[in-house]
Amino acid sequence: MSASFLITDVRLIDPARGTDAPGWLSVEAGKISGFGEGDAPDAEGAARINAHGLILAPGLIDLRVRTGEPGAEHKETLASASAAAAVGGVTTMVVSPLTDPVIDTPALIDFIMRRARDTASVRVLPAAALTRGLAGEAMSEIGLLKEAGAVLFSNGHHPVADARMMRRALTYAQTFNAPCAVRAEDAALSAGGVAHDGEFAGRLGLAGVPALAETIQIARDSLIAEDAGGRLLLDLISSRAGLEALALAKSRGAPVTASVAAANLALNELDVGDYRTFARLSPPLRSEDDRMALVDAVRTGLIDFVTSAHDPQPPEDKRLPFAEAKPGAVGLETLLGVMGSLVADGHMTWAEALRPLTSAPASFLGLAQGRIAEGAPADLILIDPDAPWVCREDELVSRSKNTPFDARRFTGRVATTIIGGRIVHDVRRERAA
Numbered sequence: 001m002s003a004s005f006l007i008t009d010v011r012l013i014d015p016a017r018g019t020d021a022p023g024w025l026s027v028e029a030g031k032i033s034g035f036g037e038g039d040a041p042d043a044e045g046a047a048r049i050n051a052h053g054l055i056l057a058p059g060l061i062d063l064r065v066r067t068g069e070p071g072a073e074h075k076e077t078l079a080s081a082s083a084a085a086a087v088g089g090v091t092t093m094v095v096s097p098l099t100d101p102v103i104d105t106p107a108l109i110d111f112i113m114r115r116a117r118d119t120a121s122v123r124v125l126p127a128a129a130l131t132r133g134l135a136g137e138a139m140s141e142i143g144l145l146k147e148a149g150a151v152l153f154s155n156g157h158h159p160v161a162d163a164r165m166m167r168r169a170l171t172y173a174q175t176f177n178a179p180c181a182v183r184a185e186d187a188a189l190s191a192g193g194v195a196h197d198g199e200f201a202g203r204l205g206l207a208g209v210p211a212l213a214e215t216i217q218i219a220r221d222s223l224i225a226e227d228a229g230g231r232l233l234l235d236l237i238s239s240r241a242g243l244e245a246l247a248l249a250k251s252r253g254a255p256v257t258a259s260v261a262a263a264n265l266a267l268n269e270l271d272v273g274d275y276r277t278f279a280r281l282s283p284p285l286r287s288e289d290d291r292m293a294l295v296d297a298v299r300t301g302l303i304d305f306v307t308s309a310h311d312p313q314p315p316e317d318k319r320l321p322f323a324e325a326k327p328g329a330v331g332l333e334t335l336l337g338v339m340g341s342l343v344a345d346g347h348m349t350w351a352e353a354l355r356p357l358t359s360a361p362a363s364f365l366g367l368a369q370g371r372i373a374e375g376a377p378a379d380l381i382l383i384d385p386d387a388p389w390v391c392r393e394d395e396l397v398s399r400s401k402n403t404p405f406d407a408r409r410f411t412g413r414v415a416t417t418i419i420g421g422r423i424v425h426d427v428r429r430e431r432a433a
Contacts, residue, residue: 004028005047005421008040010056010382015355016362016371025056027378030421035372051382054415057354058370059091059379060335061361063152063181063259064235064307066328068399069115070108071100076312076330078112080399082120084332086425087397089414090308091379092123092369093332097134098156104129104140106148113149121424122417123379125365127152130169130180136160139169146176151365154181154235157282159217161187167224174230179364181233182221184242184258185283189213194323196269196286204275206322209284211239218242222249222256233364234258236309238283240293247302257364258302259356260294261309262331262338267291267404277318277325279404281309298356299348305364306356308335312400330398334391334405336383340412343385350385382416389413 005027012023012035024040026033034041040048062085068075078095085093095112097103103112109126116124128150132138135158142153153173159182160166166182173180190213195201197208218234222245225232237246237258246258263281268288272279279285297303311328318325339353362370369379393406417425 004043004045005049006040006043007049007051007056009053010051011053012037012372013055013057013350013354014372015351016359016373018351020349020351025372025380027421030378032372032374032376032378034374055350055383055385057381057383058358058372059381059417059419060089060357061092061367061370062090062308062310062332062335062357063094063233063305063361064096065093065310065332066096066098066312068312069099070111074399075314076399077119078115078124079119080397081310081332082122082124084330084397085122086417087414088308088333089336089381089383089417090122090332091381091417091419092125092367094125094127094152094365096156097127097129097154102129102133103127104132104145106144109145109148109150122419125151127154127181129153130155130182131160131165134158136162136165139165139172142169142173142178143176146178152179152181155183157183159183159185159187163220163224166221167228170225170228170230170232174228179231179233181235184214184217184221184234184237186213186217189216194280194284195272196284198269198287200269200272204272211241211286214239214242214283215245218245218249222254225256226252226254230255231364232256233305236261236283237294237303238264238286239290243293243297243302250302257304259305259307260298260303262306262335263309263329263404264291265295265298265306265342266338271404275322276404277320277322278329278402278406280318280322280325280327281329281404282327295342295347299352301355304356304360306335306339308332312398313402314400318402329402329404330396330400333396333398334403334410336414337389337391337410337412340383340385341410344411378418378421380418381414383412384415385412387411387413
């Protein structure tokens, strides 16, 4: 693609401005140079691309992507994860500090950033450990890590059990305007649980994770955030009860936001079926009532962000008895399909579906991308909103293939992914090749 080009005949959707209208967009030197509704202007010397009515939207920003690099490259590398991200329309991914070793030093932040520059095809932003080794016992050097390039401070899969430590970390992070993220799950109440605590898990003989484990942690951490200040992301809400606790915290003005994994918007506890370990997730798939409450919370904005919760696990860690299998699923390539299918089923509009994947996470992290504005990075996706497709495990780009969506039908697919004005994925070009 040339340094200057014009995309015409698009359905321009920008959740940041609340627009959804036919229009055009121009790009120069990797940035958005103009856009508007109606017919495109003449652009002398610029390549002209007719999108034939496809949706043109900001590229997706995924706040929770786990890779195996460093330490477990057989699961996923930054290169393989970014290739999967490009296919799924994710132009910016925030990588989890849950690696081996844990990303809790400036040297490791530098390693991730250098590896990303050398091998990744999408933008990679590192999250650093909120506590050293993710152990919840000693605070990380938040100031030094932020200076090194960390954009988020996360405790990975682990809640911070010690309330005093949690308060100290949030208080310290506030001085650097550093956003923090913790799992909304009480570790003692969820210990040993592998499925939603309900009748279905009882029939299967599986230990349950009660929604109470979520509500207690939300209540505690939101109260600490109110006292300490700062910005706290309550990660991976999964239940109606958790949403009620979240709504109460927000009504008090607590400085909290919340995310949900895409799998919890599309699947419920029955998808575990006959002990399907690829549906062994954390948090677990919950009831249909919980799922629909989560969908509504995304539509209304009570849930701020949707994430892929991308967590690659090789077959030897998944093809085990259900209780012994490691939780987690790959999700970068199915993220847009989940949201598009919710739109196709009438649960939300495309603007409502894209907001928690674009402008909302961009604002949370203070990024220039995630919106359509003059001078913003030309990180864009063309979406075919009506395209039906079937997820095939063996066709996934991710190095690990642990998806609960194998053979699942979706509506809506990324046709083209553009980062900094450069095409990194194009369905039509790849089919022709």
